[in-house]
Amino acid sequence: MFSTHLLNALQTARHIAVLTGAGVSAESGVPTFRTADGLWKRFKPEELANFDAFMADPELVTAWYNERRRIINSVEPNPGHRALADIAHLVPAVTLITQNVDGLHQRAGSRDIIELHGNIHRNICSRCRIEVQLEMESEVLQPPCTSCGGLIRPDVVWFGEFLPEGAMAAAEKAALDCDIFFSIGTSALVYPAAALPATARQHGAYVVEINTERTALSDHVDECLIGPAGQLLPMLTDRLKENRTD
Numbered sequence: 662m663f664s665t666h667l668l669n670a671l672q673t674a675r676h677i678a679v680l681t682g683a684g685v686s687a688e689s690g691v692p693t694f695r696t697a698d699g700l701w702k703r704f705k706p707e708e709l710a711n712f713d714a715f716m717a718d719p720e721l722v723t724a725w726y727n728e729r730r731r732i733i734n735s736v737e738p739n740p741g742h743r744a745l746a747d748i749a750h751l752v753p754a755v756t757l758i759t760q761n762v763d764g765l766h767q768r769a770g771s772r773d774i775i776e777l778h779g780n781i782h783r784n785i786c787s788r789c790r791i792e793v794q795l796e797m798e799s800e801v802l803q804p805p806c807t808s809c810g811g812l813i814r815p816d817v818v819w820f821g822e823f824l825p826e827g828a829m830a831a832a833e834k835a836a837l838d839c840d841i842f843f844s845i846g847t848s849a850l851v852y853p854a855a856a857l858p859a860t861a862r863q864h865g866a867y868v869v870e871i872n873t874e875r876t877a878l879s880d881h882v883d884e885c886l887i888g889p890a891g892q893l894l895p896m897l898t899d900r901l902k903e904n905r906t907d
């Protein structure tokens with residue numbers, strides 16, 4: 662399943678970078694962007710996850726995020742999340758870069774996470790961007806911002822919006838420095854996150870993809886492992902635990 666090269670590289674790696682996408686949370690029961698049903702059957706995520714859609718119909722977009730938050734709050738991290746938390750104890754440096762907004766890596770015990778696209782559990786004013794505690798989980802809109810009257814929105818990065826200050830720089834720094842770069846559970850379609858594996862490879866990292874199917878990235882990696890992250894990652898950490906001596 663895993664190449665000798667990868668297993669050897671894991672033994673001596675001093676820095677591993679990991680980019681995760683919705684596929685890592687799929688086995689927890691969180692729908693991915695592409696196979697989702699419900700609201701997502703009728704709308705493409707790009708049509709909902711953007712500021713114009715929110716301003717045009719704040720109730721619809723808020724309902725979509727409330728529904729997603731309800732699903733996320735009802736699930737648990739899966740063995741894939743936990744294996745990624747374990748790896749951080751087996752390798753001197755692991756940088757976990759996630760596109761996911763569900764907070765499941767944190768709940769699985771991972772630390773030092775770079776959340777490229779924000780976090781659905783945080784809410785901010787769309788005008789002055791102060792953080793707002795949700796008054797109650799409801800379909801209706803939260804009351805407007807008490808300091809400026811702006812609409813309250815989830816603290817996630819929408820299409821056409823810039824990533825959080827410093828997040829992409831930190832992710833790029835890890836891609837430049839790492840020995841092994843994993844792209845796990847992402848369709849590798851959304852930029853600038855999708856550019857990270859190429860950056861890593863150009864700087865000498867061994868790039869590994871883990872996905873249940875081939876993606877736009879698959880022809881541009883050193884090793885493409887087809888299978889569910891929740892199964893392959895624990896197998897990988899088991900091999901790592903067997904042989905790592907330091």
Ligand code: BV8
Binds near residue numbers: 688761820871872888
């Ligand atoms: C920006 C948060 C600067 C919200 C999301 C070139 C350069 C820069 C920008 C662009 C560019 N070209 C186009 C753009 C614009 C755009 C973009 O990339 N568009 C795409 C559609 C072409 N990018 C942006 O707008 C970004 N901003 O660049 O700012 C700027 C500013 C102004 C003008 C120009 C530039 C912001 C993008 C962030 C959008 N926010 N999420 C929310 O969650 O609601 S995107 C969202 O979809 C995710 O966060 C993720 O990033 C993205 C893709 O999702 P994936 O995680 O990959 O999930 P997906 O469902 O697609 O795939 C799941 C995969 O898992 C599948 O491959 C499946 O096979 C696999 N899988 C399933 N089960 C399993 C599994 N794998 C393993 N195990 C399993 N069990």
Ligand code: ZN
Binds near residue numbers: 787788790807810811
């Ligand atoms: Zn405000």
